[in-house]
Amino acid sequence: xxxxxxxxxxxxxxxxxxxxxxxxxxxxxxxxxxxxxxxxxxxxxxxxxxxxxxxxxxxxxxxxxxxxxxxxxxxxxxxxxxxxxxxxxxxxxxxxxxxxxxxxxxxxxxxxxxxxxxxxxxxxxxxxxxxxxxxxxxxxxxxxxxxxxxxxxxxxxxxxxxxxxxxxxxxxxxxxxxxxxxxxxxxxxxxxxxxxxxxxxxxxxxxxxxxxxxxxxxxxxxxxxxxxxxxxxxxxxxxxxxxxxxxxxxxxxxxxxxxxxxxxxxxxxxxxxxxxxxxxxxxxxxxxxxxxxxxxxxxxxxxxxxxxxxxxxxxxxxxxxxxxxxxxxxxxxxxxxxxxxxxxxxxxxxxxxxxxxxxxxxxxxxxxxxxxxxxxxxxxxxxxxxxxxxxxxxxxxxxxxxxxxxxxxxxxxxxxxxxxxxxxxxxxxxxxxxxxxxxxxxxxxxxxxxxxxxxxxx
Amino acid sequence: xxxxxxxxxxxxxxxxxxxxxxxxxxxxxxxxxxxxxxxxxxxxxxxxxxxxxxxxxxxxxxxxxxxxxxxxxxxxxxxxxxxxxxxxxxxxxxxxxxxxxxxxxxxxxxxxxxxxxxxxxxxxxxxxxxxxxxxxxxxxxxxxxxxxxxxxxxxxxxxxxxxxxxxxxxxxxxxxxxxxxxxxxxxxxxxxxxxxxxxxxxxxxxxxxxxxxxxxxxxxxxxxxxxxxxxxxxxxxxxxxxxxxxxxxxxxxxxxxxxxxxxxxxxxxxxxxxxxxxxxxxxxxxxxxxxxxxxxxxxxxxxxxxxxx
Amino acid sequence: xxxxxxxxxxxxxxxxxxxxxxxxxxxxxxxxxxxxxxxxxxxxxxxxxxxxxxxxxxxxxxxxxxxxxxxxxxxxxxxxxxxxxxxxxxxxxxxxxxxxxxxxxxxxxxxxxxxxxxxxxxxxxxxxxxxxxxxxxxxxxxxxxxxxxxxxxxxxxxxxxxxxxxxxxxxxxxxxxxxxxxxxxxxxxxxxxxxxxxxxxxxxxxxxxxxxxxxxxxxxxxxx
Numbered sequence: 001x002x003x004x005x006x007x008x009x010x011x012x013x014x015x016x017x018x019x020x021x022x023x024x025x026x027x028x029x030x031x032x033x034x035x036x037x038x039x040x041x042x043x044x045x046x047x048x049x050x051x052x053x054x055x056x057x058x059x060x061x062x063x064x065x066x067x068x069x070x071x072x073x074x075x076x077x078x079x080x081x082x083x084x085x086x087x088x089x090x091x092x093x094x095x096x097x098x099x100x101x102x103x104x105x106x107x108x109x110x111x112x113x114x115x116x117x118x119x120x121x122x123x124x125x126x127x128x129x130x131x132x133x134x135x136x137x138x139x140x141x142x143x144x145x146x147x148x149x150x151x152x153x154x155x156x157x158x159x160x161x162x163x164x165x166x167x168x169x170x171x172x173x174x175x176x177x178x179x180x181x182x183x184x185x186x187x188x189x190x191x192x193x194x195x196x197x198x199x200x201x202x203x204x205x206x207x208x209x210x211x212x213x214x215x216x217x218x219x220x221x222x223x224x225x226x227x228x229x230x231x232x233x234x235x236x237x238x239x240x241x242x243x244x245x246x247x248x249x250x251x252x253x254x255x256x257x258x259x260x261x262x263x264x265x266x267x268x269x270x271x272x273x274x275x276x277x278x279x280x281x282x283x284x285x286x287x288x289x290x291x292x293x294x295x296x297x298x299x300x301x302x303x304x305x306x307x308x309x310x311x312x313x314x315x316x317x318x319x320x321x322x323x324x325x326x327x328x329x330x331x332x333x334x335x336x337x338x339x340x341x342x343x344x345x346x347x348x349x350x351x352x353x354x355x356x357x358x359x360x361x362x363x364x365x366x367x368x369x370x371x372x373x374x375x376x377x378x379x380x381x382x383x384x385x386x387x388x389x390x391x392x393x394x395x396x397x398x399x400x401x402x403x404x405x406x407x408x409x410x411x412x413x414x415x416x417x418x419x420x421x422x423x424x425x426x427x428x429x430x431x432x433x434x435x436x437x438x439x440x441x442x443x444x445x446x447x448x449x450x451x452x453x454x455x456x457x458x
Numbered sequence: 459x460x461x462x463x464x465x466x467x468x469x470x471x472x473x474x475x476x477x478x479x480x481x482x483x484x485x486x487x488x489x490x491x492x493x494x495x496x497x498x499x500x501x502x503x504x505x506x507x508x509x510x511x512x513x514x515x516x517x518x519x520x521x522x523x524x525x526x527x528x529x530x531x532x533x534x535x536x537x538x539x540x541x542x543x544x545x546x547x548x549x550x551x552x553x554x555x556x557x558x559x560x561x562x563x564x565x566x567x568x569x570x571x572x573x574x575x576x577x578x579x580x581x582x583x584x585x586x587x588x589x590x591x592x593x594x595x596x597x598x599x600x601x602x603x604x605x606x607x608x609x610x611x612x613x614x615x616x617x618x619x620x621x622x623x624x625x626x627x628x629x630x631x632x633x634x635x636x637x638x639x640x641x642x643x644x645x646x647x648x649x650x651x652x653x654x655x656x657x658x659x660x661x662x663x664x665x666x667x668x669x670x671x672x673x674x675x676x677x678x679x680x681x682x683x684x685x686x687x688x689x690x691x692x693x694x695x696x697x698x699x700x701x702x703x704x705x706x707x708x709x710x711x712x713x714x715x716x717x718x719x720x721x722x723x724x725x726x727x728x729x730x731x732x733x734x735x736x737x738x739x740x741x742x743x744x745x746x747x748x749x750x751x752x753x754x755x756x757x758x759x760x761x762x763x764x765x766x767x
Numbered sequence: 768x769x770x771x772x773x774x775x776x777x778x779x780x781x782x783x784x785x786x787x788x789x790x791x792x793x794x795x796x797x798x799x800x801x802x803x804x805x806x807x808x809x810x811x812x813x814x815x816x817x818x819x820x821x822x823x824x825x826x827x828x829x830x831x832x833x834x835x836x837x838x839x840x841x842x843x844x845x846x847x848x849x850x851x852x853x854x855x856x857x858x859x860x861x862x863x864x865x866x867x868x869x870x871x872x873x874x875x876x877x878x879x880x881x882x883x884x885x886x887x888x889x890x891x892x893x894x895x896x897x898x899x900x901x902x903x904x905x906x907x908x909x910x911x912x913x914x915x916x917x918x919x920x921x922x923x924x925x926x927x928x929x930x931x932x933x934x935x936x937x938x939x940x941x942x943x944x945x946x947x948x949x950x951x952x953x954x955x956x957x958x959x960x961x962x963x964x965x966x967x968x969x970x971x972x973x974x975x976x977x978x979x980x981x982x983x984x985x986x987x988x989x990x991x
Binding site: 631 | 921922923924925926927928929930931932933934935936938939940947948951960963964966967968969970972
Binding site for chain 3: 274276278280283284316317318319378379382383385386421422424425427
């Protein structure tokens, strides 16, 4: 696209000062995002930003939504506060549920601040769990020495009445208090989440945040390459490690600018004669790597965004998406049991086992290594069952380890469907197996395969 | 003197507090089944509903059963539902009913066939309850059929419909009642009442809209002696409101039968005092024989004599 | 679009003659593919499954598949000529329209349906479709705030709701939303509640199939 402004980085939300050629766009003004890492085209709806922009990287950096946990009182995060004269200050965290980790630090700092300014004022601090991150332990000691009264209320009963009276009751103590109430708010995902998920074609994560709860994902990565998440778009832990996460993200951006490579050497193309624009591939792709090609009137796979899971190929109803490689050709013998293994869990676990014990747990099996078990297509498994007389074992990842977020579930559906259809035709459905494991389960893998080899293979 | 179409209409127009009851026809062709039921109701009720394949269960047709009961001297209210017949069938039935001397009809949309045992049946719903009332109104008042054809001898029918004070949301269902009154519904029988507070509020709204002055409202009463039945109604019957304290009351009672009668009488006494309620409609499911006792203990016996219309 | 669901594989298998020697499976690349049912992927999976079945039961059956863009237009069916010449029994994965058009075009072949055609629907979510239209022949959507009482009310009431509508749910099943609740809510939002109070006359069903099996000629191609 000639003539549109180009940037190295776009901040959706709050901008942080960097040395990059970057631009800030507010979430409400963003209308659409096309393209892939190194070549995103953003469409904006605002005077202060041009209509279309080309950017290499995107960081979504939005504040949390704060929701008051009690009516009245002041938010603990609000630095403008007035203390009522002749009345105690009451700091409340973890009410009704545990607050985000960084709240403890805010609360401790606040309690010390009050004691500094008004040494004679009574300060009560109600909490369920104190988080001793950074140097919170030092602050805690100081606060106690200064006379702040700490009361843990996960034991006992704490009630806050409508007129902000606190009643605290436990076996050895009963207390009633009114004073300046400073309560930690509940933190929720930025209220732009749903809209942004749609614009960036990202799956929504836990508690409405934009990142799925997944140990594979480094803190600020979204499913889509080149799109990063901070603070209210990511999750409450982001507040604790904000500086570290920001540094990590900016390093990623810098590295991306030196060049990004395709995930594998295979070509995935969409046959525009077969594609019916049902948008199924677009909706299922965990990496936002599929887009509609305006000129051809079919979908197309963006090679830099693609992470190679083959979920789109598995889901396409017209078999329009093709890859120039057949994973199943890795099987060259029909005497040994087929083991379809995911390179992100089983393959790693097998290597670990080998280095631990000197034994290759996969020997005696026909290995088919796939980038994700979502690569496994129903029609291919059935064909294999017909051609071969041995069993087929598929080893995928547990949810927390699935690099492709939904691939492990997709395979479960494929296997369930195969078994159902086999049962309906009175065919043996016990020759297909699916197990999930993590890359760390080397011993389990070794033991399990050895047992199975004995039982099944003879 | 006004020209009344039916005894029921006369009683309502002359401000009598009316007592109606209900009869379910047999799953079979025995006319004595009806006659036996008619026998113990005689003298205790002003009019009796005869259901029409209720909950989509095949039973003797409403009109046939009503004629048998009418021959025993009872004032009958037939029911017509839109589920099983199209506009041709329904108009035909109404003409036949009038010819047989059956003068009161309750026009209902009808329960979906999935509630019965013929879930694979094709349903009709050519006319909904509103269209049915309008069609009947035109037949009675103007002597014309839906298609505009004039009849030599128009039917004589007193038209009613059902209403549920406990269906939510409020406004959506009230819209329907307004429409029915607008097209000419003359009396309403409500769903069984247990939640008196909610019924009071509904009646307030009815009065605010002036519906009680354009239509005779009869309060539905379902005497029961079974905690199980109450629980079942609470949980599984859509649009029924059975408060927990009613269930508790029945649960704690030693003599469930007595408690059932007492509860029904209490409800009757309450609704009788409400402005706009012109009668009761007793629906003692699986306990029809208790009707005479309830009527007596509610102080509603004997019923007024009405000469032939 | 037309929505359908693949038949259970045992039902398909039972409909095939016992002495089957060869079979042509024809997939359809339009509506049924969009509803993820009878496209090329399903056709190929089905072929592999039936191959496996017959092989296990020691029956030699030659199965081939062809998927064409649509089965409701002649020119696409022409692409099947050679494959059709090789087979007597054909299993079509198209909707009821396609199956019959195939049968009309190839009157000497036994054409069997592999799909249960269900309704005219929209895609409400990935993998989910909802019934929207009944093809009644006289669209009245302008009178009901854009929600069709014929297709989206289980009883097709024009003066709804029925007494079984409770908290926006249909009496037939908890999973069905009351169409009349939707009509009411939309009308309220759009300020059209007044007109809902007007009585709606019974529908003229003669424009629907009740008036006889229908066909339609565009006057630009047919002059009287």
